[in-house]
Amino acid sequence: MKKSRWTLVLSLVLVLSVFLSACGGGGSNNGGNNGGGEGNGDSASEQIMNLYATAEIPSMDTTQATDATSFNAMNQVFEGLYRLDENNEPTLGVAAEEPKEEEKDGETVYTFTIRDDAKWSDGSAVTAEDFIYAWHKALNPETISPYASMFGTAGIKNGNAIITEGDPLYGKVEELGAKAVDEKTLEVTVENQVPYFKSLLTFATFYPQPKAFAEEQGEEFALEADTMLYNGPFVFSEWNHGEGWNYKKNPEYWDAEVVNLEEITVKVVKDTATSVNLYETGKVDRATLDADFVDQFKDGEDFSTILEPTMFFLRLNQGENEALANKDIRKALFLAYDREGLVNVLLNNGSVAAKYFVPKDFVKGPDGADFREFAKDGFFADQGEAEAKEAWEAGLEALGTDSVDFEFLTTDTELSSTIAEYAKEQFESKLDGLTITINKQPWKQFLKLEDAGDFDISTGGWGPDYPDPMTFLYMFETDGAYNRMGYSSEKYDQLVSDAKKETDEAKRWEMMQEAEKVLMEEDIAIVPTYQRGLAIIQQPYVKNYYVHTFGADASYKWVKIEGK
Template identity: 50%
Template sequence: MRKSKWMMLLVLSLVLSLFLAACGGGDKEEATQGTDGKDSGKDTTKQQEETPAAPQVLNVLEGAEIPTMDSVQGTDAVAFNVMNQVFEGLYRLGENNQPVPGMAESHTVSDDGLVYTFKLRDAQWSNGTPVTAKDFVYSWQKAVDPASASQYAFILGDVKNANKINAGEITDLNELGVKALDDKTLEVTLEQPVPYFLSLTTFATFLPQNQEFRESQGENYGLEVENLIYNGPFTLTEWKHEEGWVMTKNPNYWEADVVKLETINVKVVKDTATAVSLYETGQIDRVGLSAEFVDKYKGDPNFSTLGEPVLFYFKFNQSRGGALANVDVRKALSMAIDKQGLVDVILNNGSQVANFAVPADFVTHPETGEDFRAKHGDFNTYDVAKAQEHWQAGLAALGTDSVELEILGGDTETAVKMQEYFKNQLETNLSGLKINLLNVPFKQRLELDEKMEYDLQFAGWGPDYLDAMTFADLWVTDGGHNMMGYSNPAYDKLIQDAKTTLSGDPVARFEAMQEAERILLEEDAALSPLYQRGSARLIQPYIKNVLEHSFGPDFSYKWASIEK
């Protein structure tokens, strides 16, 4: 997703990212609208005895339309955040990003770590149909089925035969390592031990789907509220496309007694000034701040900033050949942008310069405890002189003195400002370069990415689970989120080894991913990292117990309440 996890940014920043999340994606659900989340100091997973007196209505913003409500097809933070509220998998993320029971009331693991047996609780879909183990088998099989073309099929890759089925090497979906032993018992067999597998089961692609209902909807499944059924804390009761949606407490949810919020109103707003005005007039309860509002509100008692393990970067589409197939050109583009100016002036929200493909302060070496960044530090840092050297070498190899490229980006206020900044930096520092800008809505950007119809794309990624692999395996050859024609056999082997032969050696596995990152950036300059996201926001103090996650879905509202 993701992704990581969810996690608040500018109403606009969100749209630009991710997303393919989330982890996620992804990008931040509410485009920087914040939450008190983990800082509440309360055990939000326990029911409070008192009933809140205030109306239990939360009003928030989102920076983009929901691209899809089909969990098999979801790729972005917007969808993942809504799915996290209205659906539920075997486990869901609770406080401190720890998995807590969802549809599974318990599980056991075999001695070799390969077989998980989940016991499901008595739970219902919103139409009264029981949630069964078959719902998980159906959904997971559908996700890995090549016919589904799910971009997130790769996240099921640890399940036995998932990759072979997705690659077409095995055609029988029943060979996937997931079986319904009975209605309430699900058996999952893995290819190798995966220490974070329970965290994976909280991710959207692992959600169940009821086969009978889905197939009864045909091509309309997930397009409107009436084409969906729900098994999460809330249901989607209104969805005005491009305007917003409403989520309402689900009375059929297995733990409905702990859900305090009755209604969550979400407006789609792309302009920060409009968002701030809505906050000031009491129409929304929290808002993300873009650069020009940070200085104005930083003395406000409801102001806060937050750093997140979410990266934004340029993807270089090498599949079109031409200039971007030349490594010197890619290095020139990577070194020609003043990223410090970007985070200080354009963003001004706590974001930090990124010259890496795995974020800082995210994961640590299993033996030394050092941050992932400690070994190699930064790659391709801002250096105009070196950028110009690579540029001239690239032009010479291409036999030309000029290049014209297009940057694909978002259509929000801050997105447009960043695009103009990139254009100015690149054209100023690289003689003979002409940059055209294409600013489009989030959903359209995802479509263009999938079709690989772009030159440079401003994109981002939030972690889907707490491991460097959630960033590292994005760029393997023909990977579901590669979508830029990058391929390096040495990179692929390191990632494959980290997933298989090195899975029992945490140190060697970790260092293999560090070396893969070095190849990706130092040798190939396949990406141009730009910044690691921070967010500045205003949040009303009466919002309690909204959990904010650093991977997977950005927010959980199951335990939230309004206390005025």
């Protein structure tokens, strides 16, 4: 078959990339703590940081958000019992001290004390009842959170039962193992010990909400900057939908004395060229680079790369599309995709090709080995284009057709559009009879269409919410909130369910590895594409910008502008 335009372009650029790499030096790899350290600059510098985001915030309701943009914003303006520190460890938030632990009838009861100086931005006290209100709201069938399963994941008593239709406790939020003993005392009962329990409590779904204020606002709650209250390091001073938002230091925050920044501006910028221009003209202090700009900046002191435990993949809507319900068709798509060309040329930012779903260099098992060691190179590692064509022909024959049309749903950012065009070229050039139509949508509309199952193929991305493989694997349980593609496997569901309950870590690890194998090899439910790397430029005067490996992207609480 003739080579596609992308194949020819990639071949040329790969040669040029090798040449350029040989001629130049590499940048530093600072990991998560970019620009860290106290520095020796002028501490009197104006404490304003300027950033950008590639998408508008879809939701600031902690019980309803599902995306990284929302969670990152929430991490700056809200706070739970714990928050993540610079080392990605849970540190006390509005909890005054570590909880008291008591064993009762095979269960563990944690008693948390809320800080006396924990306040909302209107000066009112943060109470234990604010936690109960938010948690019940997240579990109530009428207002259920897409992240409602997190309560069961945390082992909180009846967390799973309350959201399971058919269970006697379904919808009975008052049966949750959490209660406000008094204004400052929160009691949480867990059915089973979860080693990352405190890390889970840093996540937005476990944040409190100001009950009286939220009920007063009704349906308007958290829709605008002035229809929510804040208990974190910052408050929203402006929220111009579609354009950006501004933070200001929260004077009511209990730990305000360690917060250096007085203001943070965030612009919505969807293309890299614009963000780089803003960086070079001093209008933003940090930018993420795509392949077009890496070589320009890679030798600078302000350049660094990070390999994140964030996975990108293609959802295949087998619940709504007859062709995608065919395993051979799915296998053909899995094998036809050239991941090396994607990461080495189109991305060129430290990302790595992936034929797996649980990322490497993320978590280690009880034997100290990385989760990925059991299938280090992923799945179908020794198969490629020839096997893709064979599977495709078998799939078409089973369907009784010689052509298939798919709609490819993606977002309207520059990078997403480029990757979608790349996927279209990959598939159409290698799989005869396939036609793909790309549907580009703004982020909020993309989420609505994907949630409704109104797509054939869609671009998916997932970063961990807590430090465990289950944060990836639970996504594809039957009817799960993030399944979104009609995938259902009794074997997969059973493995995931059993792993959630298993207390023997070695057995639990084996169950999760087997579950990934079912998802990827036996069912070929998704097409993983890459594990994200980030090529970043950050002004040297930005100190203590802490990047997180799970949950929210970063924390601004400790950022300091020094020497500008």
